[in-house]
Amino acid sequence: MSIVFEKDKKQNFNFVLLIILTGILTYWSYAPVLKNKFTNWDDPNYVTESPFINLIEKGDYKPYFTENHMGNYHPFTLISLSLDYQSDKYNPLPYHRTNLILHILNSCLVFLLIYRLIGNSYTAFFTALLFGVHPIHAESVAWIAERKDVLFTFFFLISLWFYAGFAKEKNYVFYGLALVFFIFSLLSKGMAVSLAPTLVLVDYYYGRNIKSTKVVLEKIPFFLLALFFGMVAVYAQSLGPDTEGIPDYNLFKRLVFAGYGASQYILKLLWPFDLVAFYPYPKAEIPYYYYFAFLAVIGLFTWLVIFFRTNKIILFSVIFFLLNIGLVLQILPVGKALMADRYAYLPSIGFFLLLVFAVERIMSFKKGYLLTGGYFSFIFSLLEFIIINMYKCGKIAFHCGTTQ
Numbered sequence: 001m002s003i004v005f006e007k008d009k010k011q012n013f014n015f016v017l018l019i020i021l022t023g024i025l026t027y028w029s030y031a032p033v034l035k036n037k038f039t040n041w042d043d044p045n046y047v048t049e050s051p052f053i054n055l056i057e058k059g060d061y062k063p064y065f066t067e068n069h070m071g072n073y074h075p076f077t078l079i080s081l082s083l084d085y086q087s088d089k090y091n092p093l094p095y096h097r098t099n100l101i102l103h104i105l106n107s108c109l110v111f112l113l114i115y116r117l118i119g120n121s122y123t124a125f126f127t128a129l130l131f132g133v134h135p136i137h138a139e140s141v142a143w144i145a146e147r148k149d150v151l152f153t154f155f156f157l158i159s160l161w162f163y164a165g166f167a168k169e170k171n172y173v174f175y176g177l178a179l180v181f182f183i184f185s186l187l188s189k190g191m192a193v194s195l196a197p198t199l200v201l202v203d204y205y206y207g208r209n210i211k212s213t214k215v216v217l218e219k220i221p222f223f224l225l226a227l228f229f230g231m232v233a234v235y236a237q238s239l240g241p242d243t244e245g246i247p248d249y250n251l252f253k254r255l256v257f258a259g260y261g262a263s264q265y266i267l268k269l270l271w272p273f274d275l276v277a278f279y280p281y282p283k284a285e286i287p288y289y290y291y292f293a294f295l296a297v298i299g300l301f302t303w304l305v306i307f308f309r310t311n312k313i314i315l316f317s318v319i320f321f322l323l324n325i326g327l328v329l330q331i332l333p334v335g336k337a338l339m340a341d342r343y344a345y346l347p348s349i350g351f352f353l354l355l356v357f358a359v360e361r362i363m364s365f366k367k368g369y370l371l372t373g374g375y376f377s378f379i380f381s382l383l384e385f386i387i388i389n390m391y392k393c394g395k396i397a398f399h400c401g402t403t404q
Helices: 002-035 043-048 062-066 075-088 092-118 121-133 135-142 144-169 172-186 190-205 213-238 251-270 288-307 312-328 348-362 365-390
Strands: 337-339
Touching: 002 092, 002 121, 002 135, 043 075, 043 144, 062 075, 075 092, 075 144, 092 121, 092 135, 092 144, 092 348, 121 348, 135 144, 144 172, 144 190, 172 190, 172 213, 190 213, 190 312, 251 288, 251 337, 251 348, 288 312, 312 348
Parallel strands: none
Antiparallel strands: none
């Protein structure tokens, strides 16, 4: 009995230590944002010139929930920015600090989610660590106007964590909390609609019969909410300032762009090269390598799904990535950019889980984690300091593009 107790005590200590370490390393990577100022790319629209920024001060909450802003319906995002305004008006520090805190919390939530699903604290730790320090997330964290990314992901991960607990333990309190936090996520950014099909993926992972009447009925509230908020997001986008000038391409070309965009997200997650604020569509004819990338992506994911169809961790990772990146691959055009680093914020969780799991299987347990965690975290953290400091006011100007 004492041996079992000591083992559990050691496991709990390692669990807590790894969560704390995740938070510390994530903070270390992103600490430079606290010295940043406002950018001239949508920060005025969301803070310094926003008509919503001081409504809490006036006691007027209605416009947050009845009006769209910049082609988005995200009342919780506007309220969170307004709360920062109450802290120190137009001092950029509180806004950056909140973004940083949310990103740190998101990294810890990734740890908790992966641990709940897999039960391996080291897999959870290195997945969360890669999420926490990767430079592709600089846009979501260092750009104040992208508060909606870190905020919706925060509620998204909490909802998913509760639903995973419900699917595993059949605790309907967890189900209710998952539904509540899903609504919070939807009120932060429309991209949260992808949670509904992601829940089906969790059911599959736990071996639940996704065709059973009971399991289907459980999903109906989530899918109805996703449908409603999806329509609201499309309507809001149609009223946004960047609806004119969106390139008009047929469906086949859109699919080619989607394949190319997916390939670029994968490559930049593997190695964060040429990260820029705006990725334009090709000016003339579509280059030939776009078609190669399109075919390569189809081949890669088809091979992964077919060859590893019996491995639930790999399938979960791949489909999680696809479900959450699919909405922003510009098959349905939103904005004038072909892709954006911020769109990879949530989907990257699936990619990092796949990467960590693959290295673990390819190499021995200790060597695999040392190489994955030590090497990638060190390189990404160094790059993070460079990229985030590029976002300092005066270092890089933002003149074009759209947010969503």
